[in-house]
Amino acid sequence: MLVLLGIAVVIAGFVARINPLLVILAAALVTGVCAAIVPGVTPAQLGQAALDTLAAFGKAFNESRYLHVVWLVLPVIGLLERSGMQEKAKALIGSIKAATAGRVLLVYLVVRQATAALGLTSLGGHPQMVRPLVAPMAEAAAESRFPGLSDRLRFRVRGYAAATDNVGLFFGEDIFIAIGSILLIVGFLDQYGVSVEPLQLAIWAIPTAIVAFVIHAARLVLFDRRLARDAGIEAPAGTGAAEAGQ
Amino acid sequence: MITLDIVYIVVGLLFAAFSILSALDGQNAKRLRNTAFWGLLAVSLLFGSYLSDLANGGIVVALVLIGGLGGLGVGRPATTAPEERRESARRRGAWLFVPALLIPLVAVGGTLLQDHTALGAAVIADKQTTVIALGLGCVIALIAAAAWLRPPLLAPLQEGRKLMDSIGWAALLPQMLASLGAVFVVAKVGEVVGGLVADVIPMNGPLLAVTAYCLGMALFTIVMGNAFAAFPVMTAAIGLPFVVQKFGGDPAIVAAIGMLAGFCGTLMTPMAANFNVVPANLLELPDRNAPLNGVIRAQIPTALPLLVANIALMYFLAFR
Numbered sequence: 001m002l003v004l005l006g007i008a009v010v011i012a013g014f015v016a017r018i019n020p021l022l023v024i025l026a027a028a029l030v031t032g033v034c035a036a037i038v039p040g041v042t043p044a045q046l047g048q049a050a051l052d053t054l055a056a057f058g059k060a061f062n063e064s065r066y067l068h069v070v071w072l073v074l075p076v077i078g079l080l081e082r083s084g085m086q087e088k089a090k091a092l093i094g095s096i097k098a099a100t101a102g103r104v105l106l107v108y109l110v111v112r113q114a115t116a117a118l119g120l121t122s123l124g125g126h127p128q129m130v131r132p133l134v135a136p137m138a139e140a141a142a143e144s145r146f147p148g149l150s151d152r153l154r155f156r157v158r159g160y161a162a163a164t165d166n167v168g169l170f171f172g173e174d175i176f177i178a179i180g181s182i183l184l185i186v187g188f189l190d191q192y193g194v195s196v197e198p199l200q201l202a203i204w205a206i207p208t209a210i211v212a213f214v215i216h217a218a219r220l221v222l223f224d225r226r227l228a229r230d231a232g233i234e235a236p237a238g239t240g241a242a243e244a245g246q
Numbered sequence: 247m248i249t250l251d252i253v254y255i256v257v258g259l260l261f262a263a264f265s266i267l268s269a270l271d272g273q274n275a276k277r278l279r280n281t282a283f284w285g286l287l288a289v290s291l292l293f294g295s296y297l298s299d300l301a302n303g304g305i306v307v308a309l310v311l312i313g314g315l316g317g318l319g320v321g322r323p324a325t326t327a328p329e330e331r332r333e334s335a336r337r338r339g340a341w342l343f344v345p346a347l348l349i350p351l352v353a354v355g356g357t358l359l360q361d362h363t364a365l366g367a368a369v370i371a372d373k374q375t376t377v378i379a380l381g382l383g384c385v386i387a388l389i390a391a392a393a394w395l396r397p398p399l400l401a402p403l404q405e406g407r408k409l410m411d412s413i414g415w416a417a418l419l420p421q422m423l424a425s426l427g428a429v430f431v432v433a434k435v436g437e438v439v440g441g442l443v444a445d446v447i448p449m450n451g452p453l454l455a456v457t458a459y460c461l462g463m464a465l466f467t468i469v470m471g472n473a474f475a476a477f478p479v480m481t482a483a484i485g486l487p488f489v490v491q492k493f494g495g496d497p498a499i500v501a502a503i504g505m506l507a508g509f510c511g512t513l514m515t516p517m518a519a520n521f522n523v524v525p526a527n528l529l530e531l532p533d534r535n536a537p538l539n540g541v542i543r544a545q546i547p548t549a550l551p552l553l554v555a556n557i558a559l560m561y562f563l564a565f566r
Contacts (some may be wrong), residue, residue: 001438001442003433003434003438003453004364004435004438004521006426006429006433006435007435007439007469010426010469010470011469013336014517014537014538015471017537019313019314019315019317019415019420020314020403020422020516020517020519021309021310021314021415021418021419021422022310022314022315023257023423024274024419024422024423024426025306025307025310025422028425028426028429029470031429031430031433031435032429032432032433033430033433034433037356038288042310043561045428048282049302052306053299054303054304054306054430055299055300055302055303056299056302056428056429056431056432056526057302057306057425057426057428058299058301058302058303058304058305058306058425059299059302059303059393059428060425060427060428060429061290061302061305061306061421061422061424061425062290062295062297062299062302063292064420064421064424064425065254065290065294066250066374066377067420067421067424067520068257068261068287068291068417069253069254069257069377069378069380069381069420071257071259071261071406071410071417072256072380072385073349073384073387074405074409074410075260075388075402075403075405075406076264076345076346076384076388076402077346077382077400077405077409078396078401078402078404078405078406078408078409079388079395079397079401079402079405080342080345080346080391080395081326081331081389081391081405082331082333082397082398082405083326083328083331083334083335083342083395083399084326084330084331084332084333084334084336084338084342084438085335085342085343085504086331087328087331087334087335087345088335088338088340088342089342090344091335092340093335102272120350121353122349122350122353122376122380124350125518125523126520126524126528127409127523127524127528128350130528130529131528132346133343133346133563135442135529147264149510150554151532154398154416155446155529155531155540156540156544158529159526159529159531159533159539159540159541160543160544162522162525162526162529162541162543163513163528163541163545163548164542165539166521166522166545166546167513167545170291170506170509170512171506171509171552172515174506174509175506176248178522180474180491181473181474181477181505182365183453184474184477185501185505188477188478188481189481189486189497189501192482192486194490194497195496196497196501197498198501200266200498201498201501202373204417204498204499204503205322205503205506205565207503207559207563208503208506208552208556209560210381211371211552211555211559212548212552214334215548215552216261216548218545219548226367228356235419235548238514242346244336
């Protein structure tokens with residue numbers, strides 16, 4: 001039971017809004033030390049348990065360094081941005097009259113979810129796609145419809161751009177049979193003597209994928225109306241923004 | 247052959263460059279913190295395999311203290327003016343997208359070639375293939391873009407540093423949570439949680455069991471920031487013993503939808519830093535440090551009805 005104190009530390013740190021890095025390290029140490037508590041344990045043994053836990057943490061940290069490979073995209077993206085990639089993305093969308101923020105994101109949702117379902121999860125992502133292309137395009141579409149877009153609405157469009165990437169990825173990738181989560185499920189059930197085929201798991205991810213698409217797509221369609229309403233309210237009467245908001 | 251270790255050297259050198267450029271950045275009042283933070287990460291990437299587990303743990307403690315107490319500054323190296331960018335965009339047109347699209351192209355193409363051709367198998371190692379191919383794509387794209395755009399020598403590193411600084415300590419969070427998960431496994435936290443949940447909730451019928459399993463997946467994912475950490479715990483505690491064994495649910499359907507219920511939790515938690523905090527930082531949202539930032543607020547109205555839908559789908563599909 002005592003090992004649950006580690007989870008309590010995570011929750012308490014979260015509620016108290018302490019920096020998560022500190023909270024996680026503290027939670028790991030608390031968990032490791034609590035696991036070593038048995039009747040008659042000495043302080044020296046608890047100190048040793050703390051060191052062992054830190055070593056186990058360091059080993060796992062070292063083994064998950066692959067999470068940093070994605071930052072190699074930053075110099076390329078930065079170089080293209082200083083050469084005007086965001087501006088080009090905005091100009092491109094600004095020239096399409098039918099483009100709205102909701103429609104741009106709806107197209108991206110279809111592409112993101114469909115390619116993720118084919119296992120092509122690296123075709124999207126926040127540093128490589130959302131920041132340089134998707135968010136500026138959605139923003140430009142909102143701007144051309146509502147000139148003088150307020151910062152509040154601009155940030156809301158950006159938030160929706162990131163959200164759309166996540167929803168498309170999460171509820172697309174599980175349809176692909178060789179994705180990490182499917183392999184995790186197969187391996188885990190196998191330990192308990194339950195044998196399932198990756199294909200079965202992929203097929204039963206489809207109903208949720210459809211519902212996720214319907215819910216988020218509907219929200220994107222409504223998003224344009226909400227933007228129109230809020231832009232109309234925010235802009236002073238008689239300006240272009242107010243007219244566009246009717 | 248390109249292995250993960252070679253990619254780690256390249257990423258390590260990139261962080262070493264961020265560290266040195268931070269040290270030389272007189273504009274950043276916290277420049278020594280940035281120097282130390284990115285420098286330690288460079289040491290971990292370059293030499294982590296040669297260090298003892300405890301020494302790697304020591305690096306973690308130092309990173310956590312620097313990043314967690316006081317945090318990092320954001321470098322603002324000189325860059326192009328908005329007018330220059332618009333002019334460059336007009337002149338260069340849609341070609342500007344090509345290097346960016348080269349990255350996923352090489353990542354996906356490299357993975358497929360490794361799987362299906364002898365040449366691909368000779369060039370790229372068969373472990374963590376997509377990660378290696380992604381790294382390769384970034385390097386190829388950078389070389390192509392630099393050869394075409396001919397920027398000042400340090401410009402790609404400086405622009406990269408500015409973006410990395412804006413992500414800041416959140417870059418470390420996914421790796422920290424993965425390591426916490428490893429400590430939880432050693433301490434058998436999952437089994438204890440499982441026993442507790444089974445004791446507290448009366449599993450009177452399939453609907454209750456399905457609801458407890460899906461909500462448990464979402465809640466534990468919110469705490470751990472990762473559905474992969476919640477899945478073994480909740481499935482061993484509720485999914486297998488109750489939904490599958492006691493009430494006869496189909497294990498493939500229960501496990502597949504259970505994992506997706508966890509993903510609904512991922513959409514709602516700031517602990518899932520790479521999905522919810524990193525983009526808020528990259529998009530410069532003003533509320534990026536709030537527990538419910540603009541990205542998470544945009545996701546909750548999708549996540550909650552989808553969680554209910556997952557409960558309904560599991561209930562109606564798994565017991566036919």
